[in-house]
Amino acid sequence: MAPIETEIPVIDLAKLETDFNGTAQEIKDVAxxxxxxxxxxxxxxxEKIDRMFEIHDxxxxxxxxxxxxxxxxxxxxxxxxxxxxxxxxxxPKTGVEKPGDPKESFVCRKESSLEHPYPPTLAKLxxxxxxxxxxxxxxxxxxxxxxxxxxxxxxxxxLGNLHKYDDPSFTTLRLMHYPASDGPVDHDTRLPAHTxxxxxxxxxxxxxxxxxxxxxxxxxxxxxxxxxLDAPIIPGAVLINIGETLSFLSGxxxxxxxxxxxxxxxxxxxxxxxxxxxxxxxxxxxxxxKCIEGIQGAEKREAPxxxxxxxxxxxxxxxxxxxxxxxxxxxETKPPAPVAMTGITV
Numbered sequence: 001m002a003p004i005e006t007e008i009p010v011i012d013l014a015k016l017e018t019d020f021n022g023t024a025q026e027i028k029d030v031a032x033x034x035x036x037x038x039x040x041x042x043x044x045x046x047e048k049i050d051r052m053f054e055i056h057d058x059x060x061x062x063x064x065x066x067x068x069x070x071x072x073x074x075x076x077x078x079x080x081x082x083x084x085x086x087x088x089x090x091x092p093k094t095g096v097e098k099p100g101d102p103k104e105s106f107v108c109r110k111e112s113s114l115e116h117p118y119p120p121t122l123a124k125l126x127x128x129x130x131x132x133x134x135x136x137x138x139x140x141x142x143x144x145x146x147x148x149x150x151x152x153x154x155x156x157x158x159l160g161n162l163h164k165y166d167d168p169s170f171t172t173l174r175l176m177h178y179p180a181s182d183g184p185v186d187h188d189t190r191l192p193a194h195t196x197x198x199x200x201x202x203x204x205x206x207x208x209x210x211x212x213x214x215x216x217x218x219x220x221x222x223x224x225x226x227x228x229l230d231a232p233i234i235p236g237a238v239l240i241n242i243g244e245t246l247s248f249l250s251g252x253x254x255x256x257x258x259x260x261x262x263x264x265x266x267x268x269x270x271x272x273x274x275x276x277x278x279x280x281x282x283x284x285x286x287x288x289x290k291c292i293e294g295i296q297g298a299e300k301r302e303a304p305x306x307x308x309x310x311x312x313x314x315x316x317x318x319x320x321x322x323x324x325x326x327x328x329x330x331x332e333t334k335p336p337a338p339v340a341m342t343g344i345t346v
Contacts, residue, residue, distance in 0.1 A: 006232050008213060008239075009034060013143065014041040021150065028151030028254075031242050035257030036213050038237040043139040046236060052132055052175075053206045055125055056275045059106060060177040063121045068104075071117045076321070078170055079109045079116040102190055103261075108133065108173045112166045133173050133279065137165050140202055140238060141281045148246075152253055153296045162283040163199065170282040170320045171198075178210065178261070178274035190274075191261035193222055197323045198243035198280040205233045208274040209266055213241075214258040222258060230265055245283060245316060251291040251298025285317035 009030045015023040030037045059068070073082035083104045109116055111130050118126050145159035163169070178190055190210060205211065212228035231239060247256040264270065291300045303313050313319045 006038070006234070007215070007229055008036050008038060008231060010038040010040060010234065010237060012041050013039050013043070016143070016147070020147075024147035024151040027144065027147045031148065031254045033216050033255065034213075035216075035242045035247075035255035036231070036259070037240050038234055039140070039144070039240055040234070040237040042143070042238055044136055044238075048132060048135070049204055051128075052204070052277055053275050055122070055129070056175050056177060056206070056277070059119075059121055059175065060104060060275075061273075063119065067119045067121060068106075071119050073105075073107055077109070077114055077116055078172060078320075079107050079114060081106050081119070103176055103178045105174050105176045108175070110165065110169070110171050113168050113171070129173065133171075134165055136202055136279055137163075137171070137281065140240075141200060141279070144200060144240060148254070152250065152298075154292070154294055158292075159199075162287050163281060164284065167284040168286075169284050170280075170317075172280050172282075174278045174280065176276045176278065178208075178276075180271050180273045189260060189262055193258045193260040195256045195258055196241060196243040196280065197245060197320065198282045199246040199249075200281050201241050201243060202279040202281070203239040203241065204277040204279075205231075205239065206275040206277070207233065208269045208272055209233060209264040210261045210269075210274055211239075211276075212260050212262055216255075216257075228260070231259075243280075245289075245319065248289065248301065248303075249283075249287075249292050250295055251300055253295055253297050282320060283316045285315065285320075287316040289313055289315055289319055 009026075011023065011027055011030065013023070027037065068081045069083065071080045073080040081104070084102075106122065108118075108129055110133060111126075117123075122129070141163065142160050145163055146156050149158045149160065150156050163171075165171075193214070203211070209230060209232060211231040213231050214222070214226070215229050218226055241259065242254045242256050244256045246254050264272075264274070289303045291298050304319075305312050313322065
């Protein structure tokens, strides 16, 4: 099979065995320029990833809607079934009513942080899901955090110590289902442009394209005529992106990049559903939201002030709860004002 072409850098983690520092520097450079990178030879068996997508199909396509809705998502716990097709919202900048995103998802929290209920179909598979979460955390997320720590001049375990799996955090695995849609892209956005508010995200795509990334030569507010890059599905590779929290903690050395989901650009994908899976890796809840001392090239920034509470955000827990509450506003509530984070209004 010919290599799949993409402008987004692809890094082989097998090189860590022979050139750790050089590979770590490569990851840091891509994180600072692109904010997105593929990693291959990451240590997680493809069979386990495929099995998780079998669970997607079982839950989203073969489970009664009533059962799925028995454990609804809420903005405080950030766990449960989230059917955005039935949850309209107001644009926080314009106040204009918008329909819910055409997707549904189920959010799994780490059991060590929150023992939330699963619907019966998934409850039987909870040990398998939790085991998968721990494995990708240990084998992929912690490896990337170690590389970034070394590359910015911190002790190798610095960022990892802020992300110990059994410590309380808002880390989640989100199983996502985009129903089938017909026709070409035609500017039909399935998930609006956004940046993630975690530290790093591990994204697993399955068969159908749709993710687009804002190229690094753009900056500032998004213009209507910008061209976005498709993020293809590379067999055996996981797509990683930098979140707002890490961009802030690193003083801007790492970049949180805008991305969105549209209809697939490939005609052979039209009329097919799309599954994807994102592991949102958050720092421990008590982590202070301030630039980490000792990072080479960092620009110190004041922690953001919430435009909802008017108070300075002090910890990762404060920031994440604010962002979840912000996302959770629906039509019958007053939309909050945006809050500044990492130089971006979100």
